[in-house]
Amino acid sequence: MRNTFGNLFTLTTFGESHGIAVGGVIDGFPAGIDIDMDFIQSELNRRRPGQSHITTARKEADQVEFLSGVFEGKSTGTPIGFEVRNQNQHSQDYENMRCLFRPSHADFTYNEKYGIRDHRGGGRSSARITIARCVGGALAKLALRQLGVSITAYTSQVGSIALEKDYHLYDFNTIEGNPVRCPDQAKAKEMEELIAQVKADGDTIGGIITCVIQGCPVGLGEPEFDKLHSQLGAAMLGINAVKGFEYGEGFAGVTARGSEQNDVFVPKAKNMDATDDAANHQETTINQDVAARITTKSNHSGGIQGGLSNGQDIYFRVAFKPVATLLMEQDTVDLEGNPTKLTARGRHDPCVLPRAVPVVEAMAAMVILDNYLLNKTVRL
Amino acid sequence: MRNTFGNLFTLTTFGESHGIAVGGVIDGFPAGIDIDMDFIQSELNRRRPGQSHITTARKEADQVEFLSGVFEGKSTGTPIGFEVRNQNQHSQDYENMRCLFRPSHADFTYNEKYGIRDHRGGGRSSARITIARCVGGALAKLALRQLGVSITAYTSQVGSIALEKDYHLYDFNTIEGNPVRCPDQAKAKEMEELIAQVKADGDTIGGIITCVIQGCPVGLGEPEFDKLHSQLGAAMLGINAVKGFEYGEGFAGVTARGSEQNDVFVPKAKNMDATDDAANHQETTINQDVAARITTKSNHSGGIQGGLSNGQDIYFRVAFKPVATLLMEQDTVDLEGNPTKLTARGRHDPCVLPRAVPVVEAMAAMVILDNYLLNKTVRL
């Protein structure tokens, strides 16, 4: 509830954009895992502003310090406190925000809910807070690596420029090869140009991130309210600027018939009819018990049936709106309701998707690890 | 976690399709609310099978009995236990399912997770379990009515037949006037015909439900992980057959620019430029404190900013796949992995959307009431 994510593996976060630090406490992380600090910092670096010409120019070091829970390089099972000190925040850039509500930001709603707000850089509502999520996600990935689970996200659409092929037709190793984090290099180039143009206008643009979870054991998720996709959906919708979530066939699948979408079971090693779309292609084997003998011909379901993972690839898509911070002049009102003009200074990120890719992965990783642990308690 | 929904106002459910009863315990319901049993039963009746020629023919009385928590017609603040006894379940229709996994059902994943399953009628994974949600939702609606909050859902797409106009251009009073629960009577007729045809084929079809929450106070939601739309999304994704959720501009909004989508603040009573699309039309006033003086020109945000309700209409869309139970012959395998044929008998619902409409409303109502209560604790 509130600032804690997860049930058994939990991340509790704190921090504001211009406060002393952002950070958190990770609890329930299994004991005895090697803590690879270089990997964790590298995950943070993927989220960091100033990586390329198409993100915000603001430079931040975002160096994480672990305060507890690790002893001689291994997790001890006790809570892991961590922090990233803020620096170089240019709080004065936001002084004029004290008495203004920026359109489509959290300024107005925070003000009404709490009766007080830290107006500097969006305070608690800033995307800077996702730093803590990346740390939690990096730890989760370290554990999942031991379980053979991998999580990969990429930018699949920016504005109207969309990838046309399904995820399994791309080489995931190329994702980090361009600043957009897109596995289609030609499309990536187009996206990059669009973003540069939007940036030049002081405007912003949205898009879609696709995420794929591979190697997930069968049976993760709780089948009533906390279906695995409910948890993934909630996790994604909790990321700043996200407006939609779909998995498997998603919204497009509403027009098909059941007889076209059902994933028929077949004996193992008899997969056939694989075609080029992701839903039909799966040769992935369902990987436990009975699962040793049978698989499905297709994966329209997106790797989850009855709310539980079925051992096949889990894939989903996350819609991001264009973020609200513009460098253009906008109409707004002051606290008294008088019309005025607003021109933001400070951070401006024309398209958040490249930097949101690691956040999507982090949230997914935490969901999977949490459910993996919970699933250990289903039998005595 | 698991079979409990909510934080302060909670619903814990139990029951299988062919067990003794389905039911639950509602905890945290405010004391002193008039319990209108006729209303609660009428909400259950909207979900009941056999209402019209286009749903499953199975007749079920689904009579709810309250076991506690109500005294002389009022809630007492103690937990409300309730149950609906199962009857007339035709368990023998499912005997052949004992050794088969139905495609795209939960049979396989339950079997692998728990090592045991009740194969009759889908057991715990049956949509029959949503009875308990409708009871919880009906209670939540009784409380929300006192707060001036209304929640309305309707079928906005079946297969490829989609409503073309935004919600505010329909008369919500007409929704219950056709078996599809659609406010556009001409489209409703088309949908009805499509469903009848799908039913004749023994097949199924998906669609989209739109939901609108009106009169919601400002500030509901928890701005970090449990954003109001994260909670709504999780609630919707927890409904059987749901594959996607979007709110405000949703997936369509990813192609627009920030300068087009930001909801600019204006002084109250100076709304202008209202056009016909929902996002631009809102004359709804933001309804608290500062909110008395200002409003926004548009509502692209869908009534939520920074994860908190902003007092405007909250609207969202929920994608349902065609359900997996067909009356057609399908390929599958038995528990040993041998190929075989499956022909379902028993319940067949060609399109679940009409009966899912009250479930969508129920889940939304529980989310709003839960957050309303939580929001009371934000200040001393």
Add this chain to the structure above:
Amino acid sequence: MRNTFGNLFTLTTFGESHGIAVGGVIDGFPAGIDIDMDFIQSELNRRRPGQSHITTARKEADQVEFLSGVFEGKSTGTPIGFEVRNQNQHSQDYENMRCLFRPSHADFTYNEKYGIRDHRGGGRSSARITIARCVGGALAKLALRQLGVSITAYTSQVGSIALEKDYHLYDFNTIEGNPVRCPDQAKAKEMEELIAQVKADGDTIGGIITCVIQGCPVGLGEPEFDKLHSQLGAAMLGINAVKGFEYGEGFAGVTARGSEQNDVFVPKAKNMDATDDAANHQETTINQDVAARITTKSNHSGGIQGGLSNGQDIYFRVAFKPVATLLMEQDTVDLEGNPTKLTARGRHDPCVLPRAVPVVEAMAAMVILDNYLLNKTVRL
């Protein structure tokens, strides 16, 4: 929170003394456990009124019905709903309580908290509600039996009549041999006589229950806030009429020095100096890993160190006040504050301890099972 007990293995209860039924939902019970209904009913019977001449004369059948979660005699991992219908409640006996607050009952506090209360038989605050705990505890015991954990409680003091020896010097098989549930037959006789005399006076008397958990694995408990003894203490203090909890040396141990109370480690099979008091006697072996090689010379700690079970016997004591329902005339005031006289009719239980013994065991069993499951998630 509120009416739910436990974290992973949870019991959510509902019901009032004179409502339709008392019952609950058990969630997180492991799949595949044989559900021995005779054992469960026998546990309920131990709690039932009217067992002997020294408890309340009210006869109640208290027959439990399971509504879900069990299939062909085994738990399925889905929630187990259950209920015990109320009958023969003589609600008219309580009509005069509608406008009175009984001294030291929950009447006044419920009235002030909720603004409404079911005055019949104490409503939700009745000890009748512990029925649901006994069902939850019986299920937990079924699981713990497979793990080799046993839980035994007995009456060790009534009024001033107290057992003088430590638990390991009694034969637990004799506990159920007298209506007081005391393993010292001579003392039991004295207690029985005292209770009969108190009953004749229309008065009540308190006492102490001792409980011993044997065979508990090492490492159960969460070492910071949810120490195993914190959880046990909270569980016991949640039982009606309980005013105190102590474990290991408890209150008596505050006068000793650390050098006297520390439980010194010794190599296995070299236990010596065992004397007659429980704290010094343990030859119990600590039962895991390193535990195979070492043990402690004494068990002053009561089987828990640093909040975690250490593999030795866990023993604790629970203090019960004399319950508040008297058959004597008492002074009180009405809702207006006018002095009046109160004479209770209906249920009168001169000493609740014999019937509280199974409730103490039930709560302890649920705590241990819950922590056993949680402990499975400590390592990957």
Add this chain to the structure above:
Amino acid sequence: MRNTFGNLFTLTTFGESHGIAVGGVIDGFPAGIDIDMDFIQSELNRRRPGQSHITTARKEADQVEFLSGVFEGKSTGTPIGFEVRNQNQHSQDYENMRCLFRPSHADFTYNEKYGIRDHRGGGRSSARITIARCVGGALAKLALRQLGVSITAYTSQVGSIALEKDYHLYDFNTIEGNPVRCPDQAKAKEMEELIAQVKADGDTIGGIITCVIQGCPVGLGEPEFDKLHSQLGAAMLGINAVKGFEYGEGFAGVTARGSEQNDVFVPKAKNMDATDDAANHQETTINQDVAARITTKSNHSGGIQGGLSNGQDIYFRVAFKPVATLLMEQDTVDLEGNPTKLTARGRHDPCVLPRAVPVVEAMAAMVILDNYLLNKTVRL
């Protein structure tokens, strides 16, 4: 669960004795409260080692730094992260503990539970971790002060030296006037001498802390499992070295009859028969609604009835064993089970009670604030 305390107002802690820092995250603290940093630090100082000649000689600054959640001197409703950096920890003093289990410490149980432990200064199990609790408690006290609730704890017994009078016969203003934190100056002197002697022996001694909560509103607590005294009990039992908890008449009350212990209601301002023992003396008025007209003649119940506060003083007692760290030579075994001798160096606190007094208050304050917030949600 695990390292989080509370339901709505929560404290999540991290840190080990010899790690980088101890600290935590406070969530759900109401917005708009003045944050008096001097008061918070002064509460921490009461817990700090090295305050007097009878506590550990180790000097620690224990300076708290707030990292978030406070803006221009007021709480913002967002999470409050804080930390106290460790320094001057003499980790080398503990090098010999790496391969030894100290008697009655958490060394053995941690080792078995997690398979790894930070042996330096007790790691996570160190009483140093209570720093975080004092910070959480100090914040809770700031909020409770606005509600007129005060919480006072004092040392009422050390070894066999016990106060003879009830709490209301002492002047609480004298508690901080001696190093033992005892309101009876003569007894305090005796206690101080006993502790000095125990210290000279390298030994330790236990005792009892009494705590009184005054001005608590009526109706706090959840009447089934989370009775107010269950929560207080769990909170106290979670403090290092605590072995018992009792409230109201506690263990002593088991020998009385109901007719002697019931707290009879009387019209307000007609209290009579007040005698010198706490249970009988209360002229405290029950402070709400009906409460305006009636009160009780005595307070044997300890301010809680049916699990809910009744507006009278809540009083309870907490038993501390002598702590396990001695400066004397002790027998123990190494990890292989070979007998060896142990002589602790480093921190030695002959009697923890004086420094535990603020921790008892802190835990009680957090319980009361949490329940106050929860109670706001009982009615619409």
